[in-house]
Amino acid sequence: MAMRPGVILLLSLLAFCSSASGTGGSLAGRVTARGEGGALSGVNVRLQGTVRGTTTNVRGEYRIGDVPAGRRTLVFSIVGYLREIRPDVSVEEGKETVLDVAMTQSAIQSEQVVVTAGKREQSLQDVPVSISVLDAAEIRERNSTSLEDALRYIPGVNMTGTQVNIRGSSGYSLGAGSRVLMLLDGIPFLAGDTGELNFESIPMGQVDRIEVVKGASSALYGSNALGGVVNIITRPIPEIPETTVRTYGGMYNSPAYGQWDWSDKSRFFNGQSFSHMRRVGDLGVSVFFSRQTDDGYRQNDYRRRYNFLMKTREDFSSSGSVTLNFGLAYQLMGQFLFWRNVDSALITPLNHQSDNIKSTRYFLSGLYNTPFSDHLLFTVKAMWYHNDWGFQQSGDPERTESLSDGARVEALSTLLLGASQTLTCGVDGNIDLIGGDMFGDRRIGGLALFAQDELKPLDDLTLTLGARFDLQTVGLTGEGGQINPKVALLYKPAAGTALRASFGEGFRVPSLPEAFVEAGSTGLLAVPNKDLKPERSKSYEAGVSQSLGDFGSIDVAVFRSDIDNLIEPGLFVVGSDLQIQWRNVTRASVQGFETSFQASFFDDGVLCNLGYTYVYPRDLTENDILKYRPRHIFHCDVRGKIGWLSASADFRFVSRIERIDDELVDAGVIPDGDQRVPIYVTDVRLGADFSITGIPLSASLIVNNLFQHNYVELIGNVMPPRTYVLVLESRF
Amino acid sequence: MKRVLAGALLLICAGCDSELGPLAGASGFSGMIRFKNWPSADSVHDMRIVVFEAYPSDSAGILATLLAGHGAVWPAIGTKFPAFVDSLPYAFTTSDGTNLQVRNYDYVIVAQQFGPNVLADWRPVGVYPAVSGSFIPAPVRVILHHVIPGIDFRVDFHNPPPKPWR
Numbered sequence: 001m002a003m004r005p006g007v008i009l010l011l012s013l014l015a016f017c018s019s020a021s022g023t024g025g026s027l028a029g030r031v032t033a034r035g036e037g038g039a040l041s042g043v044n045v046r047l048q049g050t051v052r053g054t055t056t057n058v059r060g061e062y063r064i065g066d067v068p069a070g071r072r073t074l075v076f077s078i079v080g081y082l083r084e085i086r087p088d089v090s091v092e093e094g095k096e097t098v099l100d101v102a103m104t105q106s107a108i109q110s111e112q113v114v115v116t117a118g119k120r121e122q123s124l125q126d127v128p129v130s131i132s133v134l135d136a137a138e139i140r141e142r143n144s145t146s147l148e149d150a151l152r153y154i155p156g157v158n159m160t161g162t163q164v165n166i167r168g169s170s171g172y173s174l175g176a177g178s179r180v181l182m183l184l185d186g187i188p189f190l191a192g193d194t195g196e197l198n199f200e201s202i203p204m205g206q207v208d209r210i211e212v213v214k215g216a217s218s219a220l221y222g223s224n225a226l227g228g229v230v231n232i233i234t235r236p237i238p239e240i241p242e243t244t245v246r247t248y249g250g251m252y253n254s255p256a257y258g259q260w261d262w263s264d265k266s267r268f269f270n271g272q273s274f275s276h277m278r279r280v281g282d283l284g285v286s287v288f289f290s291r292q293t294d295d296g297y298r299q300n301d302y303r304r305r306y307n308f309l310m311k312t313r314e315d316f317s318s319s320g321s322v323t324l325n326f327g328l329a330y331q332l333m334g335q336f337l338f339w340r341n342v343d344s345a346l347i348t349p350l351n352h353q354s355d356n357i358k359s360t361r362y363f364l365s366g367l368y369n370t371p372f373s374d375h376l377l378f379t380v381k382a383m384w385y386h387n388d389w390g391f392q393q394s395g396d397p398e399r400t401e402s403l404s405d406g407a408r409v410e411a412l413s414t415l416l417l418g419a420s421q422t423l424t425c426g427v428d429g430n431i432d433l434i435g436g437d438m439f440g441d442r443r444i445g446g447l448a449l450f451a452q453d454e455l456k457p458l459d460d461l462t463l464t465l466g467a468r469f470d471l472q473t474v475g476l477t478g479e480g481g482q483i484n485p486k487v488a489l490l491y492k493p494a495a496g497t498a499l500r501a502s503f504g505e506g507f508r509v510p511s512l513p514e515a516f517v518e519a520g521s522t523g524l525l526a527v528p529n530k531d532l533k534p535e536r537s538k539s540y541e542a543g544v545s546q547s548l549g550d551f552g553s554i555d556v557a558v559f560r561s562d563i564d565n566l567i568e569p570g571l572f573v574v575g576s577d578l579q580i581q582w583r584n585v586t587r588a589s590v591q592g593f594e595t596s597f598q599a600s601f602f603d604d605g606v607l608c609n610l611g612y613t614y615v616y617p618r619d620l621t622e623n624d625i626l627k628y629r630p631r632h633i634f635h636c637d638v639r640g641k642i643g644w645l646s647a648s649a650d651f652r653f654v655s656r657i658e659r660i661d662d663e664l665v666d667a668g669v670i671p672d673g674d675q676r677v678p679i680y681v682t683d684v685r686l687g688a689d690f691s692i693t694g695i696p697l698s699a700s701l702i703v704n705n706l707f708q709h710n711y712v713e714l715i716g717n718v719m720p721p722r723t724y725v726l727v728l729e730s731r732f
Numbered sequence: 733m734k735r736v737l738a739g740a741l742l743l744i745c746a747g748c749d750s751e752l753g754p755l756a757g758a759s760g761f762s763g764m765i766r767f768k769n770w771p772s773a774d775s776v777h778d779m780r781i782v783v784f785e786a787y788p789s790d791s792a793g794i795l796a797t798l799l800a801g802h803g804a805v806w807p808a809i810g811t812k813f814p815a816f817v818d819s820l821p822y823a824f825t826t827s828d829g830t831n832l833q834v835r836n837y838d839y840v841i842v843a844q845q846f847g848p849n850v851l852a853d854w855r856p857v858g859v860y861p862a863v864s865g866s867f868i869p870a871p872v873r874v875i876l877h878h879v880i881p882g883i884d885f886r887v888d889f890h891n892p893p894p895k896p897w898r
Binding site for chain 2: 256257258259260261262263264299340341342343344345346347350351353354394395672675676677709710711712718
């Protein structure tokens, strides 16, 4: 009987995988910084051509067990240092091979290892898409206490209130849905009910890095990844126990105008956090707790937030591991929706004096990975995410509540087929149960299959082909399956030069609020639209990155997205009422270019990053600029260090938003909502690290918005004035 | 590199010329009202900040005084005053639909409508004082294109200022 080709392929793969398995020797050693000789922790150590690897502990030590005997190649990489490759390392049966490595410091970010572009670990210079990384050091240095604060410093990203806009993909959808998918350790982390990004659930003190993929990524991640992906990677548990205590306190400067000075008291904010991490044998545990309190610089803009995160990781001798995370966030905040008018920009409209939002959110996530062989890694990720939040209007004794419980599961396999092909494929599913007054009882869910193949037809050429089939339902008419393909090329004609080009399709299923919200009072009503169709996009990108040796690197990319069925909130006058309804209103095209430049001076004593993005967001239906998208985004930061002292500065420029919902202003919903200006914000910091003297303490003084520029990111919402912050941190 | 830094400085300086701020033209005053000992809801039918050019002596003439433009109320008629709050920042200006004028107002109060009669059931519960803590009224001069900050009121419903009218 003739065997089917699929069965033959499966048997061949299994035979290939099993032939590669077996016990052998081990590799171990210590990684240090060249010159100063200090241990480097967090260095990624990979066994080239296999799925095996580890990271160094705080003493710079690493160990990889069960390595088959033979000649092996080890790759060492960490951000801020040049990658080190050690070929022909001999591994003998039953013996441990010791290999110590010294790494050279470099300002070039391309040595960074990323996991979001291909759902596996890759060097930043090996990915064929635009991706930016913000690491923990930068987050701590800026004292970014919430995710939206951190994202403002990523090239091509700007915020509209709490909505993330990557390269013009998103405008302002009144808090409903998101065209950017947020992941927590690779697992989708959007609220099941509103479909928005919940920044308060992210324990910023435990973030190792934030990876931002720019452009449609639905071929790997499905719905919502239309504009890009933000992946928050939590800190790994080190080998040596580590305790961190951090506290900050600050105050807002008085408003720029006496007329805006609504409070006779100074407005303060502060926060404290504690974390402890340790390993006991193969089990690692970390515990994190933080509290934040903020008076707010505006009336009824206070915030109290508590975060808790517990992480455990059990490593198996087979190099597999199980990681469990439990996170809890509680927040009570005043709701400053928009100003009374620009003359009273820091006070709320009358009868919104005490609007507030209270939320309790928690999640339990798990990650299991096991290498079936040196060439096959199998990973399962799962998360349960509970959201309970409620909104209470001034004078209303009742709180309007929304509850959601969401479960997500993903099974993923990464198969190395020789040295020139990597096949990644998987299946994922999600279900969300929604209850409460806001959206009623609803159930939404989906199932998806995806695969991505990376081939190297030539040594310096990588071709990536991928596709994903999604079946998502939110209860709308005309729902169906979606197939999103992707193709990408990466060509390295010379050392330090990489050319890339990619095409991908994206889609976004309407969120519950866009489809079903039915709320409001006389005068302003939100009405449902069950005929909404998913948005679809086609994204193209071409780019080049060039290393400039020890001096730095430069990256230039041109991009274009064509979007169909773009969902936008529309305001319509019906009788004497103003109605809001989300509709598939338009075809759009977003094109532009982005360039980033990194440079180092004085032997890396001074580092400089520049990023500029030009976006031309076009509404093709109305032949006008898309709403709430800036054309120019510029960011520059300079950092310098001498001994135990450091200084840094950031400058951000975002051009004036050209088009908004004029109806909101004309109807008097947001008085003076048309008042907006370009954004020019300068932040400066001075730091002192006393750990050089043996005292485990660092301190920094931060002045944000140094020149007290008054601006809005979201209409009717003035951003903070100058703020002064003192940060103290002890790590031991 | 020098050009890059010069460009960055140019951008920062350009920012100084494009500030968001209060619209030129508004005139009035602003401040905070602090409340204490709110009475039961059935005796708080309405609240307003009321300004009078002259000290009123007769309750029957108050409405006529306001209609004649010799006084003004905030918030504008038709807008609800938020009750039962601890404090309320406000801005009483010529640009928010009130009939405030650029002139001198001798008597500036917070008034409570305690009964159903919208014409008669009013009493002062807070006054802008000449000396903090006193009930001696101080005048407020509304200056053209200027909003005076710091015109604050303390309202204690158990200890209201004397009623100037009969």
